[in-house]
Amino acid sequence: MTPSAATRPLHVLVLGGDGIGPEVTAQALRVLRHMQAKYALPMQIEEQPYxxxxxxxxxxLMPAATHAAVDRTDAVLFGAVDSLDRAGMPAEERARGSLLSLRRRLGLFANLRPVRTERALDEVSPFKPRTLAGVDLVFVRELSGGVYYGEPRGIERDADGRRRGINTHIYDEDQIIRAARFAFALARGRRGVLTSVDKANVMEAGALWRQVVTALHHDEFRDVKLDHMLADTCGLMLNRDPKRFDVILTDNLFGDVLSDAAAGMAGSLGMLPSGSLSVPKPDGRRRALYEPVHGSAPDIAGKGVANPLAAILSVALLLRWSAGVEAAAREVEAAVTAALDAGARSADIALAGEPALGTEAMGDAVLARL
Known part of the structure; x- marks a missing residue:
């Protein structure tokens, strides 16, 4: 599944964003630059404000220079966005610079959210060690449609002055096929099991989702085992038997919610990376955006205590999917594991009484293993 590296240098745009975003991104960028030098990767790294x-x-939110950099970039290394801290910001500016707008501008449709448990963090997770052992799954979240983009949307008042919030959940067949084909191909290169998650029992878009995925499986991917599962059942089974899952395909909303809930297995949202991909361009590369799953955490911003491991693991995804260097990606992932095995802990994954490293010190711990 790893795309071939193109001949021209890979252009990486770094946007730290809000809250703890710049802090964790700084550590991820240290790792990226280290791997760029170690593997002599043809890569141009550019930082811009956002x-x-x-x-x-x-x-x-995105000055003209940042907009221009987005248009020419291959991959964005992103920190975090705080959509709540925007009092007084004009609606058109919020829309123009939003993360949803950035995803659409880059043509991103497949959001990868891997969840892999670390044995060193067994006691941090609320799950029993026997439940966690061997968990290695990945969500493929359709990223271009669904309730986050559907129209009409907004807050309006009825004739009596009462406010009403409106969001529209909508999918067309082509969006479903594109995401499902990507997920099936990914499963084919892993353990060969795809679980498609929907709410076909109560949602027409969910019923279409199930029909389209079933047909694509029949036509192109019979060698992959396909299971259908309702979203609420998936939430239950992620708690009871997470090892049953390999690739989980689902829509924009369910993918967002279920993958965040799965962070409990990893011990913290600070452990979960993500990568969002476009269709391949003529040169074979996919445009991409890599970011930690966690948010901006304004309550700890600027304190130097945020966990940078999700951002660093997002660099591993960048090395795998955009740079096309699997060995480098695996080395970063192994360095994170080694640092955790040696006892390195940030505050979110430290047990009571355990010493906690700051953001930079945790970055140091990973770099020491590289």
Whole structure:
């Protein structure tokens, strides 16, 4: 599944964003630059401003230079966004610079969210060690449709003055086929099991989702085992028997919710990376955005205590999917495991009484293993 590296240098745009985003991204960037030098990777790394602080300083979430960099980049290394800290920001500016807008601009449709448990963190997770042992699954979340993009949407008032919030859950056949084909191909290269998650029992878009996935399986992927599962059942089974899952394909909303819930197995949202991909371009590369699953965590921003491991593991995904260097990706993942095995802990994954490393020190612990 790893794309071949193109001949021109890979252009990587770094956007730290809001809250703890710049802090964790700084550590991820240290790892990326280290691997770039170690493997002599043809890569151009560019940093540009983005986020609420940029808006307060310049009047724009994404200044013109950042917009231009987005248009020419191959991969974005992203920190976090705080959509709540935008009092006074014009609606058109919020829309123009939103993460949803950035995803659409890059043509991203498949969001990869791997969940792999670390034995060193067994006691951090609320799950029993025997439940966690061997968990290695990946969500493929369809990223271009569903309730996050459907129209009409908004808050309106009825004739009596009461407010009503409206969101529309909508999928067309082509969106489902594109995401499902990607997920089936990914499963074919793993353990060969795909679980498609929907709410076909109560949602017409879910019924279409199930029909389309079933047909694609019959036509192109009979060698992959396909299971259908309702979203609420999937939530239950992620708690009871997570090892049964290999690749989980689901829509934008369910993928967002279920993958965040699965963070309990990993011990913290600070352990979960993600990568969002476009269809391949003529040169074979996919445009991409890599970011930790966690949010901006404004309550700890600037304190130097945030866990950078999700951001660092997002670099591993960048090395795998955009740079096309599987060995480098595996080395970063192994370095994270080795640091945890040696006792390195940030505050979110430290047990009571255990010493906790700050953001930079945790970055040091990973780099020491590289």
């Amino acid at each position: 986020g609420n602080a940029t808006w307060r300083a310049t009047g724009s």
